[in-house]
Amino acid sequence: xxxxxxxxxxxxxxxxxxxxxxxxxxxxxxxxxxxxxxxxxxxxxxxxxxxxxxxxxxxxxxxxxxxxxxxxxxxxxxxxxxxxxxxxxxxxxxxxxxxxxxxxxxxxxxxxxxxxxxxxxxxxxxxxxxxxxxxxxxxxxxxxxxxxxxxxxxxxxxxxxxxxxxxxxxxxxxxxxxxxxxxxxxxxxxxxxxxxxxxxxxxxxxxxxxxxxxxxxxxxxxxxxxxxxxxxxxxxxxxxxxxxxxxxxxxxxxxxxxxxxxxxxxxxxxxxxxxxxxxxxxxxxxxxxxxxxxxxxxxxxxxxxxxxxxxxxxxxxxxxxxxxxxxxxxxxxxxxxxxxxxxxxxxxxxxxxxxxxxxxxxxxxxxxxxxxxxxxxxxxxxxxxxxxxxxxxxxxxxxxxxxxxxxxxxxxxxxxxxxxxxxxxxxxxxxxxxxxxxxxxxxxxxxxxxxxxxxxxxxxxxxxxxxxxxxxxxxxxxxxxxxxxxxxxxxxxxxxxxxxxxxxxxxxxxxxxxxxxxxxxx
Amino acid sequence: xxxxxxxxxxxxxxxxxxxxxxxxxxxxxxxxxxxxxxxxxxxxxxxxxxxxxxxxxxxxxxxxxxxxxxxxxxxxxxxxxxxxxxxxxxxxxxxxxxxxxxxxxxxxxxxxxxxxxx
Numbered sequence: 001x002x003x004x005x006x007x008x009x010x011x012x013x014x015x016x017x018x019x020x021x022x023x024x025x026x027x028x029x030x031x032x033x034x035x036x037x038x039x040x041x042x043x044x045x046x047x048x049x050x051x052x053x054x055x056x057x058x059x060x061x062x063x064x065x066x067x068x069x070x071x072x073x074x075x076x077x078x079x080x081x082x083x084x085x086x087x088x089x090x091x092x093x094x095x096x097x098x099x100x101x102x103x104x105x106x107x108x109x110x111x112x113x114x115x116x117x118x119x120x121x122x123x124x125x126x127x128x129x130x131x132x133x134x135x136x137x138x139x140x141x142x143x144x145x146x147x148x149x150x151x152x153x154x155x156x157x158x159x160x161x162x163x164x165x166x167x168x169x170x171x172x173x174x175x176x177x178x179x180x181x182x183x184x185x186x187x188x189x190x191x192x193x194x195x196x197x198x199x200x201x202x203x204x205x206x207x208x209x210x211x212x213x214x215x216x217x218x219x220x221x222x223x224x225x226x227x228x229x230x231x232x233x234x235x236x237x238x239x240x241x242x243x244x245x246x247x248x249x250x251x252x253x254x255x256x257x258x259x260x261x262x263x264x265x266x267x268x269x270x271x272x273x274x275x276x277x278x279x280x281x282x283x284x285x286x287x288x289x290x291x292x293x294x295x296x297x298x299x300x301x302x303x304x305x306x307x308x309x310x311x312x313x314x315x316x317x318x319x320x321x322x323x324x325x326x327x328x329x330x331x332x333x334x335x336x337x338x339x340x341x342x343x344x345x346x347x348x349x350x351x352x353x354x355x356x357x358x359x360x361x362x363x364x365x366x367x368x369x370x371x372x373x374x375x376x377x378x379x380x381x382x383x384x385x386x387x388x389x390x391x392x393x394x395x396x397x398x399x400x401x402x403x404x405x406x407x408x409x410x411x412x413x414x415x416x417x418x419x420x421x422x423x424x425x426x427x428x429x430x431x432x433x434x435x436x437x438x439x440x441x442x443x444x445x446x447x448x449x450x451x452x453x454x455x456x457x458x459x460x461x462x463x464x465x466x467x468x469x470x471x472x473x474x475x476x477x478x479x480x481x482x483x484x485x486x487x488x489x490x491x492x493x494x495x496x497x498x499x500x501x502x503x504x505x506x507x508x509x510x511x512x513x514x515x516x517x518x519x520x521x522x
Numbered sequence: 523x524x525x526x527x528x529x530x531x532x533x534x535x536x537x538x539x540x541x542x543x544x545x546x547x548x549x550x551x552x553x554x555x556x557x558x559x560x561x562x563x564x565x566x567x568x569x570x571x572x573x574x575x576x577x578x579x580x581x582x583x584x585x586x587x588x589x590x591x592x593x594x595x596x597x598x599x600x601x602x603x604x605x606x607x608x609x610x611x612x613x614x615x616x617x618x619x620x621x622x623x624x625x626x627x628x629x630x631x632x633x634x635x636x637x638x639x640x
Binding site for chain 2: 426
């Protein structure tokens with residue numbers, strides 16, 4: 001059933017077995033699991049079926065670093081940010097779940113192996129083929145890739161979703177289901193608990209026309225994303241001034257993203273066609289990306305984070321910072337968003353006009369490809385100082401906006417630089433070319449961190465842990481200390497890996513749905 | 523820009539009779555000579571390696587002035603190729619002007635730079 005809270009037909013008081021806050025990928029994945037289940041489910045979505053500027057403005061917040069704007073890196077409409085995502089899917093590596101003594105605050109209370117059944121189901125949700133993320137699982141692909149020394153460098157693989165727009169793709173079955181109520185334009189403003197703050201009693205909702213209401217359920221799932229979920233908990237101060245389940249001051253901390261630095265490039269030896277498998281982003285009819293990354297053994301040996309290096313574009317002259325900067329500026333013009341470091345990039349271009357002109361001339365003359373640029377993406381170290389808090393400024397509903405304070409630093413820069421050196425060692429060993437590192441990788445942490453690209457992968461702010469002293473939710477994604485509140489989404493990730501978060505957050509959401517179905521309280 | 527020919531794979535033994543290692547290095551084709559800039563940058567950061575004789579001994583296990591025939595050059599080159607392969611295996615790389623090259627390659631380019639100056 002589809003209701004719109006802007007219309008009088010939608011009641012101001014609703015009741016169900018399960019209330020899901022947030023109609024993005026996680027919320028939709030859970031709601032679908034309950035179709036025709038005998039459960040009554042309410043799925044609350046702050047936006048509508050299409051983007052709306054006033055609703056989107058509720059996402060506006062403060063990010064003093066200025067490297068990305070909060071309201072342009074996530075989306076309020078049915079389907080959430082899948083309305084704009086690129087569809088890159090990959091599971092986290094086994095090591096991403098492990099406690100690593102060189103990565104403070106690492107370690108999940110579950111393993112990759114334990115999550116595998118749900119990874120396979122998440123694959124279907126993203127309209128992907130078989131769960132195959134090893135080169136060897138694709139007949140014929142191994143012969144087209146480099147024979148890497150797997151003790152130090154391994155292949156990374158993504159499968160490319162169409163990309164699935166969850167709002168468009170799954171709206172029909174959700175609205176057709178008699179036991180599911182999809183309520184649009186209903187923004188959750190507070191999670192209310194009883195006086196002892198041991199269980200949620202209701203969720204308060206509002207819309208931009210001033211209408212307010214409440215939803216009561218036996219179980220609740222907050223699925224609002226890596227910034228809005230902690231914000232909603234911090235806004236829920238009816239019993240505890242510090243916010244809901246925030247007795248240990250952990251809600252909003254450990255924010256993580258995936259820095260995407262221009263990492264440099266390769267000048268290839270021999271036929272550039274040998275790199276087709278890394279360039280074409282398809283294998284047969286299926287979209288895949290093949291890239292490189294440090295093996296688990298190399299991560300342990302070098303004490304670095306996880307990361308990946310993928311081929312960017314072809315080069316006719318060779319890798320230079322100037323061309324990387326020109327590419328970044330061109331992307332900024334295309335998307336109408338200037339990076340905070342635009343002046344640096346303009347300086348890079350002007351400082352090496354010779355390289356830029358040679359590359360441009362050779363492209364114009366369609367001279368042969370001599371190399372490729374590389375784009376890295378790296379895990380961010382979980383750091384409690386990187387956090388979401390509440391700002392002084394309020395949104396149109398009168399709620400304090402989100403404020404993000406964070407800074408990627410040495411661990412991330414070192415990881416990318418070391419990964420590039422591993423790539424260089426392997427390309428040299430195999431006689432496939434020489435690597436040039438983008439010189440920003442070799443500079444100081446602050447300057448490097450000002451020159452990164454971001455893709456809206458907000459993670460870690462309600463992290464999963466075995467104890468309430470070290471995290472916000474337990475291994476079942478239930479909020480520590482609350483009997484009936486769960487969290488779905490990338491905010492529960494204790495570490496971020498290098499892989500795009502969607503497949504993992506979907507796997508966790510499907511696992512949570514199964515857990516809820518088995519809940520003995522119903 | 524680093525010409526790949528500057529790396530060892532692009533070097534070849536002289537085919538016009540006996541000459542010294544130093545004279546061979548001085549007469550290398552334009553690619554490696556252009557790459558001597560990389561060698562100069564490497565030397566700038568490693569003042570302890572600024573001796574051509576020291577570099578020659580490290581790279582070729584021989585003296586710069588020693589006369590060599592074609593077979594002798596080929597043996598030296600294969601020795602350097604083996605050193606370079608070991609560098610990549612052992613991740614003994616140096617970054618010069620952004621380029622991640624094997625230590626042996628960097629030293630060879632440094633030696634080319636020093637011989638060019640001579």
